[in-house]
Amino acid sequence: MKDQATGPLRWDGGWHHAAPPPTPQECPVAVVIDGMSQAVLMATPADLMDFAIGFALTEGLIASPADVTDFEDAAVEAGGFPAREARLWLRPGLAAGLAERRRNMLGPVGCGLCGVDSIAAALPKVRTVASDWAMTPAQVIAAMQALGQGQILRRDTPAIHGAGFWDGSSAIVREDVGRHNALDKLAGALARAGRSGGQGAIVMSSRLSVDLVQKAARIGAPVLIGASAPTDLALAWAERAGITLIARARGDAFDLYTHPRRIAATRDHDDQ
Numbered sequence: 001m002k003d004q005a006t007g008p009l010r011w012d013g014g015w016h017h018a019a020p021p022p023t024p025q026e027c028p029v030a031v032v033i034d035g036m037s038q039a040v041l042m043a044t045p046a047d048l049m050d051f052a053i054g055f056a057l058t059e060g061l062i063a064s065p066a067d068v069t070d071f072e073d074a075a076v077e078a079g080g081f082p083a084r085e086a087r088l089w090l091r092p093g094l095a096a097g098l099a100e101r102r103r104n105m106l107g108p109v110g111c112g113l114c115g116v117d118s119i120a121a122a123l124p125k126v127r128t129v130a131s132d133w134a135m136t137p138a139q140v141i142a143a144m145q146a147l148g149q150g151q152i153l154r155r156d157t158p159a160i161h162g163a164g165f166w167d168g169s170s171a172i173v174r175e176d177v178g179r180h181n182a183l184d185k186l187a188g189a190l191a192r193a194g195r196s197g198g199q200g201a202i203v204m205s206s207r208l209s210v211d212l213v214q215k216a217a218r219i220g221a222p223v224l225i226g227a228s229a230p231t232d233l234a235l236a237w238a239e240r241a242g243i244t245l246i247a248r249a250r251g252d253a254f255d256l257y258t259h260p261r262r263i264a265a266t267r268d269h270d271d272q
Helices: 048-058 095-103 137-150 179-193 210-219 232-241 264-268
Strands: 009-011 015-017 027-033 036-043 068-078 081-090 161-166 171-176 201-204 223-226 244-250 253-256
Touching: 027 048, 036 048, 048 068, 048 081, 081 232, 137 161, 137 171, 137 201, 137 223, 137 244, 137 253, 161 179, 171 179, 179 201, 179 210, 201 210, 210 223, 210 232, 232 244
Parallel strands: 027 081, 201 223, 223 244
Antiparallel strands: 009 015, 009 253, 027 036, 068 081, 161 171, 161 201, 244 253
16 A cells, blocks of 8 residues: 555455545644633544533533633644644633633543643654564454454443454453543553563454554554544554554455555555
């Protein structure tokens, strides 16, 4: 695969260029109120005035949109990646509530950026993965099957995410209502077992967002596989981090987006 512009390679018993749906946009959006950053969330950069006002309402920072006196959508940058600041200004008298919230800030369940209140923290320096560990298309399919077999909690309820580590023959699986939490549990299990993240693939039951790619890089995993689609920022981060990203891995098919050298059968493909 020469670059992302040509599209991913689709495996469905053989290789060909795919035409998947466009990847969803994702970027860090800082909600800044009266000049004070309240939180940074990974979000689709659209309808940001609604997003900022809705955040302020649901967090109890304002009682109604009438408390907002002005709004600005500002494009910023961090680490070479685009980001946005959704800036609100409130009527006088509400600043004390903002300061109190920052002292007691807790992230919502399953949030990938819990407690982060700066764009720089959301987009830290890219950590690269150099492992040459490789797998075959058949092993990609087997890894997804092993993830499903290891999801014990999901047998009782489908509303559970899974994260697995596939070493070529077996998988360690952890589950949680939050996909980020599931991956954190997996990271802890690997560390406690003394397992090297560089000798296997991380397999997720979910879509792949940039924070999952960042966590995979910290674990040192050379391959990240997801059952659903990746975001555009996840693809850009995986490319820079040297991670082989595979998405829409379902049944006997999957899409290969970045660093295809680790998927053995691609080495003879025309685009290599």
